[in-house]
Amino acid sequence: MDDLFRGLADPVRRQVLELLLQQPLNVNQINGHFNDISRQAVSRHINVLEECGWIRIYQAGRERYGYLNKAAFYQLKDWLQDYLSMDRRSLHNDHGVFLERATYKKGTPLTYPVMLQAMLSKDKDFDGLFFNAVKTTGIFCKPSCSANPRPDNVIFYPTRDEALKHGFRACKRCRP
Incomplete structure (x- = not known):
């Protein structure tokens, strides 16, 4: 290759x-x-x-x-196929989660890689499905928030109440 x-x-x-x-x-x-x-x-x-x-x-x-x-050309195509078969909706945005359709379907439980990529790409489609809390600041946000926390400082919570229960406060930028 x-x-x-x-x-x-x-x-x-x-x-x-x-x-x-x-x-x-x-x-x-x-x-x-x-x-x-x-x-x-x-x-x-x-x-x-x-x-x-x-x-x-x-x-x-x-x-x-x-x-x-x-x-x-076929060897290159085979290598690219994993990337080309991914969800095309992110092609229309500057960011978006670039995942295979089989990796996440609406209503299925979210995995750590899916949540991490949604947060890094600031994908609005995931707002309300989970919240990311930053250990170093004590704040929790929507996945689409403009804040840029380090991934190793982030904890994901399924609900707003869960993040509040663990002592995090709501972000003033995104107002989750």
């Missing part, structure tokens, strides 16, 4: 991949698209793409043709 990312790290190499997406090209044709860098530099980028597995080189007489290696 590291090689795949190394291959994508340079914008010139990504441009080469875009060119080869249209059709296989020989090395001279690829070079012709890059007037601002030397032929040797383009050849080095092509070599890196081949070493990383993004392209294959086919030797036909004196000509070398580059073409995309489909296996590399």
Whole structure:
């Protein structure tokens, strides 16, 4: 996987991949698209793409043709699939909990990772489902509060009354 990312790290190499997406090209044709860098530099980028597995080189007489290696794209897709299959509602906000639908369904008990991520992302969808109390300040807040406590100083409570019972006072910013 590291090689795949190394291959994508340079914008010139990504441009080469875009060119080869249209059709296989020989090395001279690829070079012709890059007037601002030397032929040797383009050849080095092509070599890196081949070493990383993004392209294959086919030797036909004196000509070398580059073409995309489909296996590399599927390997990257498989790695990204866990992230791409997550809940898409957070794509429309600056923040939001980025969880698989199977991890949390409304009405199911909240786990520590879900509550922590909801607090860190300040997700308003979780307001009222739990409250986060900060040990160092003695204050409890809604998950969407603008306060930024250190996660290791936070305790989660299912209800407002539970937080009050444990000696925490309500936040004056978010008014839970």
